[in-house]
Amino acid sequence: MCITFIIIVLVIIITIPIVTVKTKKTNNEQASTAEETTIEITEKMKITTELTTTSSTTTITSTTTITSTTAASTISITTAIPQWTMTGDMNVARKFHTASMLINGKVLVIGGYNGITLNSAELYDPLTGIWTIITSMNTERQEHTASVFTDGTVLVAGGIKDKVFLNTAVLYNPSTDSWTTMGNMRGVRGAHKATKLKNDKVLISGGDGGSGFLYSAELYDPSTGIWTRTSSMNHQRVDHAISLLTDGKVLVAGGNNYRGPLNSAELYDPLTEFWTETGSMSVTRQCSTLSTLINGKVLIAGGFNGGYLKSAELYDPSTGYWTSTGSMNYARQCHTASLLSNGKVLVTGGYNGIYINNTEIYDPSTGIWTISTDMNIARQQHTATILTNGILLVAGGEGDAPYLNNVERYPLP
Template sequence: MSAVRGAHIAVKLGNEKVLVSGGDGGSGYLNTADLYDPIANTWTAVSPMNFKRCDHVASILSNGSVFVAGGSSGTDLATAEIYNPTTNTWTNTSSMSVARYSPTISVLSNGKILVAGGNHGGSFSNVADLYDPSTGTWAVTGSMNCARFGHAAAVLSNGNVLVTGGCAANSIAEIYDVSTETWTVTGSMMSIRQYHTTSQLTNGTVLVAGGIISTSTYLNSAELY
């Protein structure tokens, strides 16, 4: 890549190229972005973001553009912007209701984007926002039952969203109902987890793996929902 970076984001575009943006360059946060071409096996620097971002979130929009939100530039960010691969430009869109880094991002079946939790002002957040790409606007939706940071999210086969972990010393999980815009507790995981992964399997179950309980306790366990 054109720069060393950690806590950055990678998104695969419709043309199979991969856009990497932001992160921590070791001597400061970055707004730079690179594009990887798997056929040529080369990296190309593209236009930088309008904001330096670390620990932000990103997703692909239906038109092939890349949506990026939140993160930290030294201060928490509520801003969001969109990258157009055709024009190689970033355009600011409206901002979330709260500034945050390391939330979860989920693309819903109705095309809206759910951003939930994260770290806001040094505290865990339970706030969730919905972004509507068709209008370029955010709306506050139902708040999670638990404030979460270092959590993970998975869109279930029925279109609802499962959120796990990151809930202080609690292992409860909860589900966001897209039709009612509400959260419901759905039992507890076998282990308290933070910074774990979730993967939806072809049979509809969700694999939750690894993570930490504390800075000194790392997990190799996995469980199925």
């Protein structure tokens, strides 16, 4: 009996350390597991944060698991999409007008048509959103051109008045709100194009002379106030597209010459004052837009050639060739195209059997067009002006009403 008791006591004494050791090991394993869980959670949170901060919508998700209990939380930060907003209406509804960005930051709108040819002009103040009527021109005109000089004055040339084609030119001085009659152009013309060259002269090209579409071109010198003939284009053109290249030359593309839309293009060199034919586009087009990109290439988009076009092409001045790029999402003519500070191109409105209020953005790095925010009003033959504060101002044109006076603004990306 005594021996039996001793054996039982020995068994208990031996068992206690084993249980203690096993218990301690279990606690250590739990602590180790907890440490691993903490490390794993920290790493997951770090990875999630790094991945989501590259998106415009940031989602941070943390998940903690302790035994069978799970806690989860999600925070979403959404970037607002820029919208078009209406601003003050013009005092006069108009299409076939011009809009010019002045050096004082205001926008000058001149002339146009709303059932009658207009001589009125008005100024838009971006700070107040209000249009103010200013001194009128002494001659009504539509489908004219307006060019801003470095001294702030604005040259208005040619146009059409009651089916009469004009060769007159006037100069507006914003500091005195006054118009001065300048020398006449060498020929009458409307629906022509004006390009201010790097030497501050203005190149006038093509258009309608009343008795036919024009080859001719002429130069205005602001230092003398005199017009001079320069060499003629190789093709008659009206409704053509034009853009100043980075090297100072001028590219003209497409248009119409009575026989129909053109696919030809030519270059004007201010140093030699000659036009040289360059590569032709793959598609004929008139009423398109031409934009010189930051990389020096030139984008032509949309237009009309018996059908409404959504195709686009790129001109490379270094090779003289055109190549196809991504097509717009919508066919359109008589739209506007604005080069943005980030190098992209924003196209607004136009017409493709119906008046269009949609807009889209071209990215030269991908060659892809992305649909952007719709304007409030569908319109064509409107103007688009980039303000000094980075807002795009769209004014007037033609839409569901034949002549529009409404105006809207869009904050550019």
